[in-house]
Amino acid sequence: MRKPVIAANWKMYKTVSESREFVKKVVPACESFTGVEVILCPTFLSLANMVEDLKNTSIKLGAQDLFWEKEGAYTGEVSPYLLSDLGVSYVIVGHSERRGYFGETDSQVNDKVKAAFSFNIKPIFCIGESLEQREEGITKKVIERQLEQGLLGVDSSSAADLTIAYEPIWAIGTGRSASVEDAREVIAFIRQWVFDNFSPEIAQNIPILYGGSVNPDNLEDLLAQEEIDGALIGGASLKEDSFIKMVTAANNF
Numbered sequence: 233m234r235k236p237v238i239a240a241n242w243k244m245y246k247t248v249s250e251s252r253e254f255v256k257k258v259v260p261a262c263e264s265f266t267g268v269e270v271i272l273c274p275t276f277l278s279l280a281n282m283v284e285d286l287k288n289t290s291i292k293l294g295a296q297d298l299f300w301e302k303e304g305a306y307t308g309e310v311s312p313y314l315l316s317d318l319g320v321s322y323v324i325v326g327h328s329e330r331r332g333y334f335g336e337t338d339s340q341v342n343d344k345v346k347a348a349f350s351f352n353i354k355p356i357f358c359i360g361e362s363l364e365q366r367e368e369g370i371t372k373k374v375i376e377r378q379l380e381q382g383l384l385g386v387d388s389s390s391a392a393d394l395t396i397a398y399e400p401i402w403a404i405g406t407g408r409s410a411s412v413e414d415a416r417e418v419i420a421f422i423r424q425w426v427f428d429n430f431s432p433e434i435a436q437n438i439p440i441l442y443g444g445s446v447n448p449d450n451l452e453d454l455l456a457q458e459e460i461d462g463a464l465i466g467g468a469s470l471k472e473d474s475f476i477k478m479v480t481a482a483n484n485f
């Protein structure tokens with residue numbers, strides 16, 4: 233049985249003090265939960281304080297991006313070496329906002345996935361099609377390309393630590409979540425790809441999440457699908473009460 237995962241992607245929201253306030257409220261409410269893996273991904277600025285705030289809790293910390301080099305003259309970048317030294321456990325890689333606004337390619341996403349693994353940080357590898365691609369009927373083709381290129385050269389021992397997030401671009405921040413059936417179908421396709429390209433065991437064990445307009449009202453229907461192991465949540469993860477509701481629902485699943 234895979235444990236449900238609730239991951240918060242705070243994007244470019246929350247000051248350092250707002251992030252710490254959130255932790256103060258959420259930790260006591262969720263601390264005793266053993267049935268859910270909770271991951272908070274604040275901006276880089278909040279990571280150092282949150283490592284301290286989350287010490288001795290079961291809540292994990294993730295970054296939202298990383299650069300693939302260990303160190304060097306790369307103004308403005310943050311490396312997996314620096315993140316791992318700080319105590320960060322996860323990193324979101326290949327989010328569609330990075331691909332779309334910052335021109336990240338599959339090949340760069342691949343470099344980032346491998347860099348994360350080489351410093352023992354678990355990537356939350358994001359893939360998903362645009363509305364145009366869905367309407368053209370090429371969703372699975374796009375997903376397959378993103379898997380093939382983004383995970384190129386990743387070996388099975390690393391792949392066992394992978395989390396994959398299926399986030400259709402048209403469902404992100406739009407209030408228009410994918411239907412449970414659409415999400416289930418693509419996630420089943422991703423799991424089959426992992427089965428064929430890594431191993432049945434890895435396919436059986438790794439979490440594959442859905443992301444895109446998840447909120448306390450639609451989360452349970454998504455989690456009710458055997459294939460869907462949890463959610464990567466933007467907007468609805470920013471408010472303590474809705475986040476606690478979602479973590480509680482996942483823990484009770």
Ligand code: 13P
Pocket residue numbers: 241327399403404405406407443444445446464465466467468
């Ligand atoms: P929303 O939950 O705001 O749609 O964002 C989803 C997302 O992009 C998570 O990474």
